[in-house]
Amino acid sequence: MRPSVSALPDTPPLSSDDEADNGTTINDLPTSSSSHPTFPPLTCAHLRNCTFSSWSERYNHVTPKATVIKPVGRAFVEYLLSDGIILPPDETRKSNGSGWSSDESDWSDESEHDSDFDDQSFPDGESNKDNNDKKKSSNTTAARDPSITFPHVAIEISRVLSKYGAVCPKLNWSSPRDAAWITTTNTLKCVTAADVYLVLKSSSFVTHDLLHAYDDCVDIPVSSADGEEVNKFPGAPDPEEIELVLRKWIDINPSLEFRCFVAARSVIAISQRSETFFSFLTPLRDHICDHILGFADSVILQTFPDKEFCFDVYISKPETPEARVWLVDINPFAPSTDPLMFTWLELLGLSSEATAAAESSTDPMKTIPELRLASQDDSIRSFSAKPFSAHMMPKEVVDAGCKGGSGMAEFARSWKQFLNKKKRTTTDAGSDVSDADSELSTSDNDDGGIEDI
Incomplete structure (x- = not known):
């Protein structure tokens, strides 16, 4: 079945490496037996609410341009999880989709022919040999151009590239930020389909989405599929759930990206996303808080399904009356989300206070959350270690070391x-x-x- 493609409305474009990161490890966090506040139970429903397609249409008036391809299908998921990196040949790697036919019948005719061919019976040995030769030739072709196994996804990627010029890819929850080092620009800017495949296949974050998304949920769904892989990865989502998000790329100012933490439908903390110190942000602290809190109150706090979550924003021209806040991403209130300038112990303490205040009064007094910005010391530390450096070599090498x-x-x-x-x-x-x-x-x-x- 051809995947449905939903294009979001034409709002001012934006792209960012903005998805949930693997920050504090679970072993470092408080458990239910400790005296510290604990995380609320993580459910599959909460994770699905944070899926891009689940919230982007609701907030399309404040969400950047993007196109969602869903579902991508089992063949595409298997390609992303397969060993090695095999990219389409040069003829299909040209931008603007020049290597692909947009006519769906071009693919369905071939598929019907292959299906009819496989269903035929061959009474003599010679016909069986011909059939095996054709299958070998088909397998050889697939090895040279893996995108023929997921033609509709490949066609849509080329179409979106033709429309946007350049995109920033992500799956349901995570972008391949840890794979930016493998590109020639050291960014997630993709101008060809091969660029998209390369960063997705090289990312540990993407693999986590595909195999371990529900690992920490208290209600992991039981898969009806057969096979050893189901038992090996019980937290893996169904391939039909997986979506490919292609955001229109534009260079933005990383100093104006912020992550906001929400508990009891109140913003309890705001963190700068970049670890680089920007001196001009200090005098803008009050403006930034006002813009974010005004946006949260009017747009997202009362309309998002969950009471606890995290959301990322970008503020354009925060020092002017024309300032505008853009919703970049929504992440689960869980250890898989990077607390950035805070620690999860701090955030869980603030969450407990917000919950207690909400329960004790029908109209609790609102407090201004702390906005934590990077200091000069933070910048020095960030220069000493390259981000995601542990992901720049195979996991087996890291484990062996x-x-x-x-x-x-x-x-x-x-x-x-x-x-x-x-x-x-x-x-x-x-x-x-x-x-x-x-x-x-x-x-x-x-x-x-x-x-x-």
Whole structure:
């Protein structure tokens, strides 16, 4: 079934690396047996409420331009989770979608033909051989261009790129911020479909969305699917839930992005998102608080389904009367969300106070939440460690390094065995690929050459 594509209204464009990060580890947080305040129970419903498509239409008048592709389908999810990074060939990596046909019938005809072909019975051995050869050729083609397994998603990505020029991708909850280092610009600016695939496949945050999104929920849904992977990843969402969000890209001022923490439908804390010290923000502190609190009261606090959540905003021209607040993202009130300049112990304490105040009075007195900005010391510390540096190498390498010399030696042996096995597999498959290439070359000569597509 073709995925539905919903385009959000044309509001002033904005893009940001703005999704929930993996901040404090769960082991560092208070448990129900401790004397400290604890997190409210995390439910699947709360996580789904924070999914981009769940709230973006409700707040479309304050949300940047974006297009949602949902569902992306099982084939696309399997591609993102597959080992290695295989990108489409040059013909399909051109921007503006020039390598794709927008006619859905071009794909359905081929799919129907393949289905009819597979359903046929072959009474003699020669016909079975022909069928196997066709399947081998199809598998070889898929290996060279993986996007043929999810054609409609690929078509829509190309269409959106043609419309926006450049996009910033994300899935339901997280953007691949940890993979920005792999791009030539060190940002999430994507101008081709291959750029989108590259950052998504290189991101640990995206993998977490696909395999562990519901791990910390108290009501993890029981999947009806079969297979070992279901038991291995009980917190994985159904592939039909997964959505691809393509925001229109624009360069913004990172100093004007803020994360707001909400408890009992009150803003309890505001944090600067960037760890860089910006001296001009200090005299604007009161203006920033006024803009955010006015936005929260009039737009989101009473309309979002949950009482506790976090939301990210961008403020344009905060020092002028023309200042405007844009809703960038909504995150769960949970350990998976980075508390930034605060700690979760501080936030949980503030949350308890807000809840108590709300329960003790029908009209509790509102207090001005603390706006915490980066200091010069924070900037110095941020320069000493590159963000997401732990994600710039395979997890196996990081784990082996933590074990010391013996761990690295064991990893080196395992890696050598893997390479030898890969080499043997490639050698065995080489003859099949050569035969397919030879047949294709012969067909080219008979037809007088293949026309470029």
